[in-house]
Amino acid sequence: MLRLNKISKYYQLNKSFISAISKKIKAVDSVCLEIKSGQTLGLVGESGCGKSTLARIILKLISPSSGQIFFQNQEITDLTEKQFRVLRQKIQIVFQDPYSSLSPRLTVKNIIAEPLQAFKQKKKLIEPRVRELLLNVGLNPEYADRLPHQLSGGERQRVGIARALATNPELLILDEAVSSLDLSTQAQVLNLLKDLQAKYKLTYLFIAHNLDVVRYISDHVAVMYKGRIVEQASVKQLYENPLHPYTRILLNSMPSLEKKLLLNKTQTPNLENQSLQPDNQGCCFYAQCNKAKAECAEQIPELKQIESGHWLSCFKPKEV
Numbered sequence: 001m002l003r004l005n006k007i008s009k010y011y012q013l014n015k016s017f018i019s020a021i022s023k024k025i026k027a028v029d030s031v032c033l034e035i036k037s038g039q040t041l042g043l044v045g046e047s048g049c050g051k052s053t054l055a056r057i058i059l060k061l062i063s064p065s066s067g068q069i070f071f072q073n074q075e076i077t078d079l080t081e082k083q084f085r086v087l088r089q090k091i092q093i094v095f096q097d098p099y100s101s102l103s104p105r106l107t108v109k110n111i112i113a114e115p116l117q118a119f120k121q122k123k124k125l126i127e128p129r130v131r132e133l134l135l136n137v138g139l140n141p142e143y144a145d146r147l148p149h150q151l152s153g154g155e156r157q158r159v160g161i162a163r164a165l166a167t168n169p170e171l172l173i174l175d176e177a178v179s180s181l182d183l184s185t186q187a188q189v190l191n192l193l194k195d196l197q198a199k200y201k202l203t204y205l206f207i208a209h210n211l212d213v214v215r216y217i218s219d220h221v222a223v224m225y226k227g228r229i230v231e232q233a234s235v236k237q238l239y240e241n242p243l244h245p246y247t248r249i250l251l252n253s254m255p256s257l258e259k260k261l262l263l264n265k266t267q268t269p270n271l272e273n274q275s276l277q278p279d280n281q282g283c284c285f286y287a288q289c290n291k292a293k294a295e296c297a298e299q300i301p302e303l304k305q306i307e308s309g310h311w312l313s314c315f316k317p318k319e320v
Ligand SMILES: Nc1ncnc2c1ncn2[C@@H]1O[C@H](COP(=O)(O)OP(=O)(O)OP(=O)(O)O)[C@@H](O)[C@H]1O
Pocket: 011, 025, 026, 027, 045, 046, 047, 048, 049, 050, 051, 052, 053, 054
């Protein structure tokens, strides 16, 4: 469904009163990813590691500095807005905070109808379609005339999902789509997403912080750190045999996970200091890794397949 080949996005920050030199930020750095049709790829990583930037690149809201995007085997990297228009309907997004992503002055009906109007759906078909979409996301069609503030958080997120589904997309990007919901609502929305995926053969890119949630919904998981994918594997491989030191730290910080990994607390690098570390030419995790060797500072470890379906970017996996 989707393939990214060495996608990078750099931002140039100009000189300021804080910094005398202009600085290049590598928001996304040479990312290769693949999502198979009908599957869910979970994308995890700490705040600021580049997840939303990657989502915006896939949606073609911003262009990458380099690399290629393939959607259904067609390269879309350099398509103009006009050329991309038909495909745009097939790639949609649901955001984290439905309250800020839904226009407060529009009724539910108008919020869901907006993409239909944008893609020139016939007027008389819009109302029944909105009704159908509301039913599909488990909302009573009577909600059509309500405003976002008259809905609960879970209901608002269902409206966000209905809106994203309006154009019959094939790839849905869920950027922290359940993160703002309480646990029981999260579970309901996750189950709804699973049902919708089965019903409409949807492909998901599921971006989240919560590793329990990612485990529940994903087929494969990619772990991102400082703009790079450091490990990618099936859910089973990643949760039972995590190999990258950063993945292991993430998993060890999961309260619900049995501490099978037995990562020594004294070995745990201090991730809080990461922004103070200068960028290096080598592994993006070098400054935080207590197993790092000289080569880790000098070279970027390639993302290599180490067993079927398990990809890793680390020189020292065995010693971690
Ligand atoms: N327009 C921009 N100009 C400069 N830097 C940017 C811009 N957009 C994003 N960045 C930087 O790129 C990096 C990645 O940001 P991004 O929003 O993709 O992170 P994220 O992984 O989605 O974080 P979060 O989990 O908090 O949503 C951050 O360091 C951010 O400051």
